[in-house]
Amino acid sequence: MNVSESASKRRIILHIDMNAFYCSVHAAEDPETYKGKPTAVAGSVEMRKGILVTSSYEARARGIRTGMTVRQALGLCPELMLISPNFDLYRKYSRAFLNIAGNYTPLVEAVSIDECFLDITGSSQFGTPVEIAESIAKRVKDELTLPCSIGIAPNKLLAKMASDMRKPDAITILRRREVPKLLWSKPCQTLYGIGSRTADKLLRLNIRTIGELAAADEKILLERFGVYGAWMKQAANGIDDSPVEPLHEAPKSIGHTTTLPADLTDRDQYRRVLLNLADQTTRRLRHQRMVSTTIQISIRDPDMRTITRSFTLAVPTDTTEDVYRVACRLMDDHWKEGKPVRLLGITLQGLTAKEETPLQLDLFSYEEKPKKDRLITAMDILRDKYGESAVLTAGMLGDDPSTLIRNKKLRGTSLQKDFLRERSDDGKNMV
Secondary structure (H helix, E strand, O other): OOHHHHHHHHOOEEEEEEOOHHHHHHHHHOHHHHOOOOEEEEEEOOOOEEEEEEEOHHHHOOOOOOOOEHHHHHHHOOOOEEEOOOHHHHHHHHHHHHHHHOOOOOOEEEEEOOEEEEEOOOOHHHOOHHHHHHHHHHHHHHHHOOOEEEEEEOOHHHHHHHHHHOOOOOEEEOOHHHHHHHOOOOEHHHOOOOOHHHHHHHHOOOOOEHHHHHOOOHHHHHHHHOHHHHHHHHHHOOOOOOOOOOOOOOOOOEEEEEEEEEEEOOHHHHHHHHHHHHHHHHHHHHHOOEEEEEEEEEEEOOOOOEEEEEEEEEEEEOOHHHHHHHHHHHHHHHOOOOOOEEEEEEEEEOOEEHHHOOOOOOOOOOOHHHHHHHHHHHHHHHHHHHOOOOOOOHHHOOOOHHHHHHOOOOOOOOOOOHHHHOOOOHHHOOO
16 A cells, blocks of 8 residues: 555545535525425526526426426426526525535635535544534535535545435445445446546447446556546546645636527627627636736537637736637637537636736837726726626627626526635625
């Protein structure tokens, strides 16, 4: 046994997964309307189209699944209650359950809006691992009226696998010695961290199950997948030494994607979406007082094929204008006009603190830059106070679906964690 493996065995990690989070939040807010009913959250409720983001367990019992179209779901369950998303509300409840988790250890890693890891190795003053998990689950239910599943294991990988084993409202222990019995017969794709494409590649190597992956020749895995291949073999054997990392103040990247309600083929249409994406990502960038050197775009077609392309700037930026210009250039260079687009995204990378980043200005921009910065700051202040649509450029005007990107109440992503870096008392005042 090596030292890192021994250290991993001594750790006690919890994974908390809030069950059917969005639907559960609506049931907690308005139990008379939604509690115990088949419900689903969907993006375009009024138009009776779009994709289901999540569904309640009552809906799932009737065959409803995340990713279905509204039309398909209503065909299976005519009594399904459709709810428009409210990300302000979800963020409020997310802060609240993370605040509860933080009472048991400072080592809390928010993975998304509805799940987190806790390292409770040093938290024995609160009881045994099971007692701590039971206490957290009880408080979440009593204080927030929400169900959650909690996995207990010696590492993050197994804690995540454990919380997925029984839902909703369950506590599951998964020890490393139990991995062969409980996991090895399952398909590779059920292992946390392995997606469908990787599973297909493993299948071509005649590796179908987690057990076969655990026994696979590491040399072959390294040749085919690089270091990821070595990680997969370790994971299949239940080994994971990654630490629980509390949210850092400075993000490593800032991104925003949007799934379009209809495929876009016209250049002007998807450029409008890119403009709104550039606007929102740079707004978030400036809130963090950071600048970016690398702009990446993501494009997905109706067959769910996704490509990403990026460009690195000579001078870091935090302006919508710069990001939009690069995004359009990348789109023009790598996507043929007329080819349908289902999803678009912009991610800002290579982030550094603005006040610590030297900016080399040329002779033509050094006088204009301070004026432009003051104008952008003034516009940000107005939008912070009066809403995202208070001050817009002409290209952002209109009522097409891309304008919804600016609506933080209706639109959001479970992986966006900016709100956790903002000081708020919401989580402390919910009873």
